[in-house]
Amino acid sequence: MKNGFLSIILHAHLPYVRHPEHDSFFEENWLFEAITECYVPLIRVLDRLHEDKVNYRLTLSLSPPLLTMLRDELLIERYLRRLKQQVELAEKEIVRTRNLPEYRKLARLYRRFFLNTRDIFQSRYGCDLLSAFKKHHAAGNLELITTAATHGFLPALSVSETAVRNQIDIGIGVFKSHFGFAPTGFWLPECAYYTGLEILLAEARVRYFFVDTHAVLNASSQARNGVYAPLDCGNGVLAFGRDPDSSRQVWSAKEGYPGDADYREYYSDIGFDLDLDYIAPYILDGKTRVNTGIKYHRITGGDMPKEIYRPEPALTKAKQHAQDFIEKQQQHIKRLSTGMDRPPIIVAPYDAELFGHWWFEGPAWLEQVLRLANDNAYDVQTVSCGDYLKLNLSHQAATPSASTWGDEGYSSFWINEENDWIYPYLHQAEEEMEKLASDLHGLAVNSLQKRALNQAARSILLAQASDWPFIMKSGTTRDYARKRITSHLARFNYLHDSIRKNAINERYLLALEMMDNIFPGVDFRDFNPAGKPARNR
Amino acid sequence: MTSLTQNANANSLLAPAEMLRISEEINRRFSPLVSVKSMRSAKPVTLTSTELLEISADISRKFAPVLNDSTPKVVLLPVDPENLYLAWHLGRSETASTMIGKPESKPGAQDIVLRIFPEPGENNTSPSMKPWFDVNIEPSKNRTHVRVPEEFEATGYTAVLGKRDEDGRLTVFATSNVAQTPRPIGTLYDPETGEYVSNLTALSASSSRRELEPNIIRHGSGQGAN
Numbered sequence: 077m078k079n080g081f082l083s084i085i086l087h088a089h090l091p092y093v094r095h096p097e098h099d100s101f102f103e104e105n106w107l108f109e110a111i112t113e114c115y116v117p118l119i120r121v122l123d124r125l126h127e128d129k130v131n132y133r134l135t136l137s138l139s140p141p142l143l144t145m146l147r148d149e150l151l152i153e154r155y156l157r158r159l160k161q162q163v164e165l166a167e168k169e170i171v172r173t174r175n176l177p178e179y180r181k182l183a184r185l186y187r188r189f190f191l192n193t194r195d196i197f198q199s200r201y202g203c204d205l206l207s208a209f210k211k212h213h214a215a216g217n218l219e220l221i222t223t224a225a226t227h228g229f230l231p232a233l234s235v236s237e238t239a240v241r242n243q244i245d246i247g248i249g250v251f252k253s254h255f256g257f258a259p260t261g262f263w264l265p266e267c268a269y270y271t272g273l274e275i276l277l278a279e280a281r282v283r284y285f286f287v288d289t290h291a292v293l294n295a296s297s298q299a300r301n302g303v304y305a306p307l308d309c310g311n312g313v314l315a316f317g318r319d320p321d322s323s324r325q326v327w328s329a330k331e332g333y334p335g336d337a338d339y340r341e342y343y344s345d346i347g348f349d350l351d352l353d354y355i356a357p358y359i360l361d362g363k364t365r366v367n368t369g370i371k372y373h374r375i376t377g378g379d380m381p382k383e384i385y386r387p388e389p390a391l392t393k394a395k396q397h398a399q400d401f402i403e404k405q406q407q408h409i410k411r412l413s414t415g416m417d418r419p420p421i422i423v424a425p426y427d428a429e430l431f432g433h434w435w436f437e438g439p440a441w442l443e444q445v446l447r448l449a450n451d452n453a454y455d456v457q458t459v460s461c462g463d464y465l466k467l468n469l470s471h472q473a474a475t476p477s478a479s480t481w482g483d484e485g486y487s488s489f490w491i492n493e494e495n496d497w498i499y500p501y502l503h504q505a506e507e508e509m510e511k512l513a514s515d516l517h518g519l520a521v522n523s524l525q526k527r528a529l530n531q532a533a534r535s536i537l538l539a540q541a542s543d544w545p546f547i548m549k550s551g552t553t554r555d556y557a558r559k560r561i562t563s564h565l566a567r568f569n570y571l572h573d574s575i576r577k578n579a580i581n582e583r584y585l586l587a588l589e590m591m592d593n594i595f596p597g598v599d600f601r602d603f604n605p606a607g608k609p610a611r612n613r
Numbered sequence: 614m615t616s617l618t619q620n621a622n623a624n625s626l627l628a629p630a631e632m633l634r635i636s637e638e639i640n641r642r643f644s645p646l647v648s649v650k651s652m653r654s655a656k657p658v659t660l661t662s663t664e665l666l667e668i669s670a671d672i673s674r675k676f677a678p679v680l681n682d683s684t685p686k687v688v689l690l691p692v693d694p695e696n697l698y699l700a701w702h703l704g705r706s707e708t709a710s711t712m713i714g715k716p717e718s719k720p721g722a723q724d725i726v727l728r729i730f731p732e733p734g735e736n737n738t739s740p741s742m743k744p745w746f747d748v749n750i751e752p753s754k755n756r757t758h759v760r761v762p763e764e765f766e767a768t769g770y771t772a773v774l775g776k777r778d779e780d781g782r783l784t785v786f787a788t789s790n791v792a793q794t795p796r797p798i799g800t801l802y803d804p805e806t807g808e809y810v811s812n813l814t815a816l817s818a819s820s821s822r823r824e825l826e827p828n829i830i831r832h833g834s835g836q837g838a839n
Contacts, residue, residue, distance in 0.1 A: 097665035235688055235790050270691075271793045294796040478691065478795040486693035486795055496756055500700045501678045503688055562678055563669065569676035587660050587668040 078457040080409030081421040081464060082449060083316070084442070085286065087263050088115070088428035089139035089227050091543035091560075092594055096150055102360050103556060105367075107145055108158045111205070112369060114432040115146075116193045117439040119201070119208045125446060126215055132446040135219040135460045136209060136428070137263035139227050140250035141541075143206065144594050147254070152203045159197070162190045162369055165358045169346070169370060172354075178384045179372055185387060186370050206254055213255070219460035222251035223263040225595065229490045229542035231270045231478065232499055238605045239506045239540070240273070244280045246537065249597060260462040261285060265542045266490065267318070267425075267481035274309035274475065284314040284461045286425055287476045290485050292317030294477035301472070304412050304420035306464070308471040315476045316461050321408065322424040325401055333397040334435035337377035338390045342434055344373040344382055371436075394437040398444030405456050421464055425481075495545035498561055502539060505568050506603075509536050512572065513604035527589065528580045529600035532571035534592050536603075539564035567592070680755065685786035687727065687774040691794040692758065699727055699748075700756040701774050703786060724749050726777045729759065731767030732791060747777065761794075769793045 090110060095101035118136075125132060145151050166187035173179035201208045212218040224230060224243035233239040244262070252258055262282040264273070269287045277285060284306065292303045292315065299307060303317030326332050347359055347368040356362040373382035374390065405422055412420040431438030449458045482489035491499070509532060521529065539561050547557035567588055574580045601607050660668075685704035692698050703725065727748040748759050761770070771791050775783040 097662050097669055099662060232690055235690070296796075478793060484693065487690070488692050488696070491690055491692050491698050493758070496698055496700070496758075499688070499690070499698075500680055500702070500755060503700075504681060505678075563673055565678040566673045566676040569678065570672045573676065583660070584668050584672070587665050588672075590660060591665055591669065 078419075078455050079413045080405075080419050080456060081459040082322075082405050082409075082456050083133075083135065083421055083423050083459050083461055083464070084445070085135040085137060085263075085423070085425040085461075086118070086428035086431065087137040087139075087223070087425060088142055089137075089223065089265075090142050090145065090429075091541050092141040092145065092226065092538060092592075094145060094148060094151055094591075094593075096590055100154070100360065102364065102366065103553065104151065104154060105158070105360075107142075107151060108155050109367065109369065109433060110429055111146075111155055111197065112159065112162070112190070112193050113436070114429050114439075115205055116196050117432040118428065118442075119196060119205060120192075121439050121443040121446075122208070122212045122218065123196075125443065126212065126217065128447075130447055130450045132217055132450055133219065133458045133460050133463060134217065134446065135221060135261070135462075137221045137223055137261075138206075138209070138251070139223045139263075140225050140247045141227065141594065143222070143250055143254050146205050148593075156194075156198065156203070159190060159194050161358055163187060163194070165368055166190055166370060178386075182372055182385060182387075183370070190369075210255055219261070219462050220251075220255060221259040221261040221263060222247050224265050225250065226537045226541040227265040227543060228537075228540040229265060229268055229487075229545065230273060231268050231480075231487055232491060232545075233502070233506070233540060234270055234273075235503055236506050236510065236605075237276070238510055238603060241276050241279070242533075242537070242602055243540065244276055244282075245602070246595060246598060248280055248282075250595065253597060260465070261460075266546075267291075267479070268487070268490075268542075269315070269476055269480075270478045271475055274311055274313045274315070278311045278313050282313060283465055284316060286423065286461075287315050287317055288479050288481040288485060289318050289320045289323075291315065291476035291479035294479070295474040296477075297472075297474045299472065299474065301416050301418070301420070304416065304422065305418055305469075306421075306461070306471055307474045307476060309475050310473050314461070314465065314471060316421070316423045317476070318425055318481065319422045322401070322405065322422055323426075325404065326424070326426060326430070333394075333401075333441065334430070334438065335375065336393055336397070337375050338386070338393045339375050340371055340385050340390065340436040341373045341375045341382055342371070342436070344371050346370045346372070390437050391440055394440040395444045398441050398448060401441075401445055402448040402454050402456060406454050409456060418469055419467075421459065421461075423461070489549055490542060490545045492549055494551075495548035498545060498548075501561075501565050505536050505539065505565055508572055509533060509568070509600075509603045510605050512575065513600050513602075514606060516601075517604050517607060524580050524582060524585070525575060525578075526600070528571050528575050528585050530598050531585060531588050531592070532568050532575065533598045533600045533603060534595055535564045535568035535571065535588070537595065537598070538592055539568065564592075685774060687772050687787045687789040689729075689770060689772045689789040689792040691770075691792045694795045695761050697729070697759045697761060697770060697772075697792065697794075698756065699759060699772055699789070701727070701750070701787070702755055703752060703774070724777050725752055726750065726775065726783070727757075727759075728773045728775065728777075728783055729761075729765075730771050730773070731765050732769030732771065732793075767794070768796065 090106050093103040093106055095104060166183055169183035170180060170187060173183050197203060197205065209218060209220060213220050225246035226243070228243040230240050230243060233243065248258060258281060260283045262277055262285045264285050264287070267286055267288050269291055289303050292299045292307060295307055303319055306314040306316045308314055324331055326334070345367045347355060348365050355368070358368050359366050372385055374385040376383045408422060409420055431442055446458060448454055449456050479485055480487060480489070512529065512532070544557040544561045548554050570584070571588070680702060682702040682705055685702065687699060687701040690698040727750055728745050729748065730745045746762055746765055748757065750757060769791055772789040773783065773785050774787045775785040777783050
């Protein structure tokens, strides 16, 4: 047995972006880009490791909106259409760059990349990426966990215990419906913890969750082992703290690996760089420039003009960085293990979308990290936190401090002057939904009423996503975030009014069911605070 | 006979149009929700994207979120160890009476305030201090951020929304939830060195998470305002 453990967690989440009311929609590209650049490359890595019989453990958190979108027929059809366009564009680029050998080499690389993506997505996994993750879970390499129903920012919803309970239970319910088993661990959206949350997690039979470093360091009693051993929240639910060093090595734009000059430059994309006439068929509605996924330059560094991207040195650099990462973890474990009464565990969580999308070489880095950890030359063993529980150690009892992994470590990114107007509306809608469910307690409803009530519940959940306040603060697609939250609240208001007046327009209800078709198993009665708390237990 | 007489009297008191209005109002507001049979017809197969868009726009236009201000309410959320977020509404009657009374009030008198009480905890306020602090609010606003005075820093707070008279007494309109705040920065045990050190360093390291803008949704501008 090795002296210490490394637990890498990838958290994959996108808001629910599905717009059947439009023939094409910009924000759906978030999903398409993530499939091509993150999820398929990750599966490519897992497949290779499996073929090479590499013994590794990795944790993947898949959010309920993402799980739903990855099995949505409309989005899959649109994704394939987009992928076809990307292959076509790469072929066009091979012709356009015929007198630019280095560019042409990259154009060919992109063509192979898109074709291989299509092969994996369509042929190997039948347009069902969840089956790939399930396969690697069954093989014993991948621990799968999930998060809250719509990635709600739980501290801001906590004025209603029912709201938080539903976010947790419905999230777990979606996961179970796709994978057939309950997750052991739970990813708190934005790593946002508040005192008492562990009670609801225990009710949902969650065994562990993650918090940021300072949540453990400011725990209710001094954390004897820092963030290198979990805390028992007092009810058997364990909180694992993020290791600051391994986070910095990957996250930091200044010190982190992804900022290396040899790596591909994310912001150099032909969707923005080439003539509009040429690129028009491959951007949004032929007018709005968007990323095409074809990028020819490397980061280069400083104020230098961007140089051509060279895949081989970039791949070599990724391997070097992987080695550096593993060596650092090994040194860290060696130092830690002398002062601890148990094997230390280094918890390294990252957004899955960092790997491949923002950091093109990220999947190669991850693959090499997992290969090196499998090597006996390194005294680091990859585990999931679920594996760590099986050591049956007793853990220090303490509750973490309220915290998030966002800027400044608390709630200010999600509750500030840019976005705080949403909370009175969210709280009011939740209260009205709970009142409705409570009023109907013990009463039968007809099928149309039931459909409307369940749809009202979906509207509430979709309005609660943490993405909307995040986007409002970060200021990228602020109008879209505002539009989404007000639309979901308006849809809730409409349904609430229709139900109260017993004047449900089935055509309107059907339209809402078609547009917001998430959570097929939602039950409005779960919004009754006095009702049975959860269906998924 | 009595009832007939009463009905005759009622008919003479109410005009037909008025009776119709009352009848419609009662039907609208008090129709039995669960006993009415389903109005469901055969489920339409589908709707076109244009129809979806029209329905979506219609709902957004007619049912835009509006805050219900019928009863006073206050909600408190902790933002960080030193800052609180408060959202409230006064309720219709309180808003009206406050607005009417306002011009005649002396400065500082009859103010609408949020009175914030630190919850009993490990860092209680000193006995000589008032056990609360007040935040004046403008009736036209419905939310604010409050920095907790240093001497009041506690592990949790509640807020009361009310009208303060000249003697500082409060007529309470609403009481908030209890909000637990994050623990203040302390020290940590470093198992590598065996020493307790300030965890400010660790905090600054952890806050680097957003440096890379590491989420796929952070770029571009879209057609979000459709």
